[in-house]
Each structure stands twice: as structure tokens, then as C-alpha cells.
Amino acid sequence: MLNPFLNNDILSKEEYRRYAKHLILEEISINGQKRIKKAKILCIGAGGLGCPALLYLAATGINYLGIIDSDKVSKSNLHRQILYNATDINNLKTISAKQAIHNINPSCNVNIYSEILTIENAYERIKKYDIIIDASDNFKTRYIIDLTCYKLHKIHIYGAIEKFEGQITVFNYKNGPKYSDIYPKNLQLDNKKCSNIGVLGMLTGIIGILQATEVIKIITGIGEILSGKILIYNALNMSFKKITIYPVKNNIEFSLNNLIKRTNIISEKELKQKIINNECIEMIDVRQKFEYCEKHIVKSINIPLKEIKYRHNLNYIMRVSESKIIILYCSNNSRSIIASNILNNYSIKHLRLYNGFISW
Structure with missing residues (x-):
């Protein structure tokens, strides 16, 4: 819960009318709405994820928002970035977003930063806010958010989307995992944006609204926070799946072992050579079944990510790993x-195809 002391905070008559449906919720009530009003939220990225998150946070009664984005609105943004319309094309997203937010909630103070988040400006920008929404679309920015939030003890709400699938989790919450625990820098991930890979417009709305929902839960101290788990949503089969993640322990022995485990990468060239040499390998495609059916690496099998923790699948992989080299791959x-x-986590030896099927 944020802002536990509310002695001098009040709601106006207009706010009582506007947020009446919140006030009758026992879990939120008057004090919860006061906490929502008082919270300071920074959204890094005003694109597909940032637009729905900002829209609903403003409508919910957040009175202090920050927005960081250096881009201008383009025509291709309009199918998913719902704060903008055709008249906003070529305008800075931050300026258009601020105006749209004021149309929804005139009381909301919106601070805009029409710039790229960098390691030089991140500290000054992030330190002023209670919760940080990561609505960025590149790994460089995500690592800057991760490092700065960790140093400043700020809660970091992460979302990402690709094609028909999205994921969300809460990092740095009560000593929980942080972004670099599951995507360490030594993986040297390539940047991939929506403009390069495509995305279903409505998917960004779903994930952005889920990020906003976690913000409200944290502010008011209600519900179970999505820390230590990644929620994965697939739009094609309308499925949600939670996967447990684990923080890196702060000791040298674990860190070294963890680093060794996380460097189990095989390149496309190395894998093709193993296939030519007829080595004993078992390739596991962890994409969705429809992706596998469309196209896959010959002789690979399909165990979708959401099913990989099923006991019979783990037993199978464990058994096969005794005689074959397990190689995992996805789209990237x-x-x-x-x-x-x-x-x-189950001590199963394996390799991971770097950059996945997209490099094949």
C-alpha cells in the first residue's frame, strides 16, 4: 500500500460523484481513492502499452502522471495507440497524450518529457515517482529502467507484446525478482519493435490495462501482486498462464553457477553443424501450436511454453536429456x-537457440 498516512487529504464533492463506483467497493472505499489520488506514476513509453495504461489511470483518479517518450504520432500507430487520432499525426506523443488525459481527467497533473530515457537522465526522472510502468519497446531502455528502479527501490511494472501474445509481471516489489534476473545482459538480446514483427492492436490494450490494474492494486494494498510470476496471455486461444520466476540470490557461488547456466546458448551455425553431423539432439519448439504448425525446424517437437512445467513434459525432457542434447527455441x-x-530450476541440461526460429 502507498501513502498510508492520509490525515490531511480530502476528496472534493466532484471526486465523490466521479469515483462513486470506487467508493462503494469495500476494498477501495474513501481511503483507497485518496491513495489513488495522491500516487505518482511514471509511464516510460506512450505507445501501444502506455496509451491504455495512462488512459485508465487518469480515469481512475491518479492526479500525478509522468510520461517519457521522444516519438511523434504516425499513421501506423493509430490501430493500437488509443490516446491519439488522425489530427495528432506528426505531433509529439507526449503533447498529444497530455491533452487527451486532460480531456478525461482535468485535475490530473501531467509532466511530460519528450526525450529518450538514458542512463544519464534516468535517475532524475524516476526518483520523483512511486511506481514505474515499463511500456518501452526495446531492451536498452528496459535495462536502464531495471537498474535505476533497483537502485532507487522503485516498483517496476513490466509489459511486453509480440504478434498475438503478451506478458506482464511486477519487478522489484518487496525484494522480488528484477528484470535482469530473467533477461540478464550477457544474453545480448537484439532489439525488436512492433514495426518489425507486427502485433494485434487489441493485444496492447489488454496488456496495458493489466499493467494499470497492478498499479491500482499496489497503491491500495489489495489483491495478490504479480511479483515472482509472469502472466502470459495468448489472444488466439484466449488463454492466461502464470509461470513462476525466481530472483538471483546475492552470493558468489550462486551467481557463478547462474551465469554458467545462462550462457547455454547455441548459434544457428552450430546447430546446423550438429544436424549435419547427425548428433543426438532433441529440438523443442516452445512456441504456440499454431506457430509450430505453420512452420518449424525439421524433426523438432512442440511443447508450448505454457505446458512445459506439466509433470509429464518435465519427466519426458529429463529422461531424454540423459541420452540427447536438449535444444530449446522460440520465435526469437x-x-x-x-x-x-x-x-x-529442475537441473535439466540443455541449450537454447540464440535468436530462435527467426534466424533459421
Whole structure:
């Protein structure tokens, strides 16, 4: 819960009318709405994820928002970035977003930063806020958010989307995992944006709203916070799956072992050579079944990420790993990294195809 001391905070008559449906919720009530009003939220990125998150946070009664984004609105943004319309094209997203937020909630103070988040400005920007929403679309920015939030003890709400699938979790919450625990820098991940890989427009709304929901839960101290678990949503089969993640322990022995485990990467060239040499390998495609059916590496099998923790699948992989080299792959890296962490937790030896099927 944020802002436990509310002695001098009040709601106006207008706010009582506007947020009446909140006030009759026992879990929120008057004090919860006061906490929502008082909280300071920074959204890094005003694109597909940031737009729905900002819209609902403003409508919910957040009175202090910050927005960081250096981009201008383009026509291709309009199918998913719902704060903007055709008249905003070529305008800075921050300026258009601020105006749209004021149309929804005139009382909301919106601070805009029309710039790229860098290691030089991150500390000054992030330190003023209670909760940080990561709505960025590149790994460089995510690592800057991760490091700065960790140093400043700020809660970091992460979301990401690709094609028809999205994921969300809460990092740095009560000594929970942080972003670099599951995507360490030594993985050298390539940047991939929506403009390069495509995304279903409505998917960004779902994940962005889930990020906003976690913000309100943390502010008011209600519900179970999505810390230590990644929630994965698939739009094609309308499925949600929670996967447990584990923080890196702060000791040298564990860190060294962890580093060794996380360097189990095989390149496309190395894998093709193993296939040519007829080595004993078992390739596991952790993408969704429809992706596997469309196209996959010959002789690979399909165990979707959401099913990899099923006991019969773990038993199978464990048994096969005794005689074959297990190789995981997905479209690029994200899902295979999570699958790799799961196998690491069960001490199952394996390799992970770097950059996945997209490099094949």
C-alpha cells in the first residue's frame, strides 16, 4: 500500500460523484481513492502499452502522471495507440497524450518529457515517482529502467507484446525478482519493435490495462501482486498462464553457477553443424501450436511454453536429456529464455537457440 498516512487529504464533492463506483467497493472505499489520488506514476513509453495504461489511470483518479517518450504520432500507430487520432499525426506523443488525459481527467497533473530515457537522465526522472510502468519497446531502455528502479527501490511494472501474445509481471516489489534476473545482459538480446514483427492492436490494450490494474492494486494494498510470476496471455486461444520466476540470490557461488547456466546458448551455425553431423539432439519448439504448425525446424517437437512445467513434459525432457542434447527455441529469444529458466530450476541440461526460429 502507498501513502498510508492520509490525515490531511480530502476528496472534493466532484471526486465523490466521479469515483462513486470506487467508493462503494469495500476494498477501495474513501481511503483507497485518496491513495489513488495522491500516487505518482511514471509511464516510460506512450505507445501501444502506455496509451491504455495512462488512459485508465487518469480515469481512475491518479492526479500525478509522468510520461517519457521522444516519438511523434504516425499513421501506423493509430490501430493500437488509443490516446491519439488522425489530427495528432506528426505531433509529439507526449503533447498529444497530455491533452487527451486532460480531456478525461482535468485535475490530473501531467509532466511530460519528450526525450529518450538514458542512463544519464534516468535517475532524475524516476526518483520523483512511486511506481514505474515499463511500456518501452526495446531492451536498452528496459535495462536502464531495471537498474535505476533497483537502485532507487522503485516498483517496476513490466509489459511486453509480440504478434498475438503478451506478458506482464511486477519487478522489484518487496525484494522480488528484477528484470535482469530473467533477461540478464550477457544474453545480448537484439532489439525488436512492433514495426518489425507486427502485433494485434487489441493485444496492447489488454496488456496495458493489466499493467494499470497492478498499479491500482499496489497503491491500495489489495489483491495478490504479480511479483515472482509472469502472466502470459495468448489472444488466439484466449488463454492466461502464470509461470513462476525466481530472483538471483546475492552470493558468489550462486551467481557463478547462474551465469554458467545462462550462457547455454547455441548459434544457428552450430546447430546446423550438429544436424549435419547427425548428433543426438532433441529440438523443442516452445512456441504456440499454431506457430509450430505453420512452420518449424525439421524433426523438432512442440511443447508450448505454457505446458512445459506439466509433470509429464518435465519427466519426458529429463529422461531424454540423459541420452540427447536438449535444444530449446522460440520465435526469437523471450519464450525460450523463460523455458530455459524453468529447466534450470529442475537441473535439466540443455541449450537454447540464440535468436530462435527467426534466424533459421
